[in-house]
Amino acid sequence: MAMFAVALVAALLFSVSSAFPWGGQLDPHFYDHSCPQAQQIVASIVGKAHYHEPRMAASLLRLHFHDCFVKGCDASILLDSSASVTSEKRSIPNKDSARGFEVVDEIKAALEAACPRTVSCADVLALAARDSTVVTGGPGWIVPLGRRDSLGASIQGSNNDIPAPNNTLPTIITKFKLQGLDIVDLVALLGSHTIGNARCTSFRQRLYNQTGNGLPDFTLDPAAAAILRPGCPRSGGDQNLFFLDHVTPFKFDNQYYKNLLLRQGLLSSDEVLLTGSPATAGLVKLYASNQAIFFQHFARSMVKMGNVSPLTGGKGEIRSNCRRINRN
Numbered sequence: 001m002a003m004f005a006v007a008l009v010a011a012l013l014f015s016v017s018s019a020f021p022w023g024g025q026l027d028p029h030f031y032d033h034s035c036p037q038a039q040q041i042v043a044s045i046v047g048k049a050h051y052h053e054p055r056m057a058a059s060l061l062r063l064h065f066h067d068c069f070v071k072g073c074d075a076s077i078l079l080d081s082s083a084s085v086t087s088e089k090r091s092i093p094n095k096d097s098a099r100g101f102e103v104v105d106e107i108k109a110a111l112e113a114a115c116p117r118t119v120s121c122a123d124v125l126a127l128a129a130r131d132s133t134v135v136t137g138g139p140g141w142i143v144p145l146g147r148r149d150s151l152g153a154s155i156q157g158s159n160n161d162i163p164a165p166n167n168t169l170p171t172i173i174t175k176f177k178l179q180g181l182d183i184v185d186l187v188a189l190l191g192s193h194t195i196g197n198a199r200c201t202s203f204r205q206r207l208y209n210q211t212g213n214g215l216p217d218f219t220l221d222p223a224a225a226a227i228l229r230p231g232c233p234r235s236g237g238d239q240n241l242f243f244l245d246h247v248t249p250f251k252f253d254n255q256y257y258k259n260l261l262l263r264q265g266l267l268s269s270d271e272v273l274l275t276g277s278p279a280t281a282g283l284v285k286l287y288a289s290n291q292a293i294f295f296q297h298f299a300r301s302m303v304k305m306g307n308v309s310p311l312t313g314g315k316g317e318i319r320s321n322c323r324r325i326n327r328n
């Protein structure tokens, strides 16, 4: 009898999971009945935010990445510090860098007004990342939904699990692998750097002393380095901003990969895709020559990244304010 019950539950679980061809336990139709306006609300506020400040699309896209790489896509990045929480906003990758939290607050307030305690903050980040890609000219995709929000944060996870701009290619590949993401995901997802900014402090080393021998990074075009140096001196100017893609900084396109071929990637972690291994270099060349394939792979990898360890069922909660866990 017990065996039969186990077999029945296993069969049910199998039929449920196989009903979701997009993989995992998430479902694009999750809010169809409980909050049919959800996707429209997110899209309209992302559209408005991008209209007021074009960089915001990039900032929102990055938030989903920094969320998913730390304990899964559970909105842990959105928690402010409190008695029980040390905010991930203070981590090395996020401090003075991660932004867009006010836009998330605005989206969440609109969702709470329409459908209280229904749409998770983690799903807001996943939808806002997709909508940010679309408003800047990139591909769209169907977003699997139903993530729940964490009851805590991990500043250690944020410091350790998010790749750093001076990491070597093997380290970066390992950090992606830890999330279940492969080399194709890595090269496609880094195409996000076709929009948005980086601070001087994120790439200064390349301009002056890449390997400790007092010489600039030889994989950076010397003419590009000369243009960057006045705004990013040896000391000072840490927070000065530069476009990650200096050719079409507000357009989601495949220019990022074309820049890499010219040795004009801004971050060391960008250029190593070309210089670090034949496999990643092959993908860089493919995407530089074929934007349609880049878009296809990017959309697929964003869904994959969005599926990293979501909280579902009875785990976690639906926060009513993305910055704090619910009291009761």
Ligand code: HEM
Residues within 6 Å of the ligand: 055, 057, 058, 059, 060, 061, 062, 065, 096, 097, 098, 099, 163, 164, 165, 166, 172, 189, 190, 192, 193, 195, 196, 197, 198, 199, 200, 202, 244, 267, 269
């Ligand atoms: C090897 C992996 C990655 C590294 C080392 C990396 C590193 C960085 C750094 C250092 C910045 C600039 C931060 C600053 O100076 O304030 C940045 C910006 C950005 N990153 Fe990444 N990143 C990686 C992967 C990704 C992925 C997977 C995505 C999205 C799916 C992404 C999206 C963005 C965007 C859109 C920006 C611009 C944000 C803005 O303008 O506010 N990055 N990244």
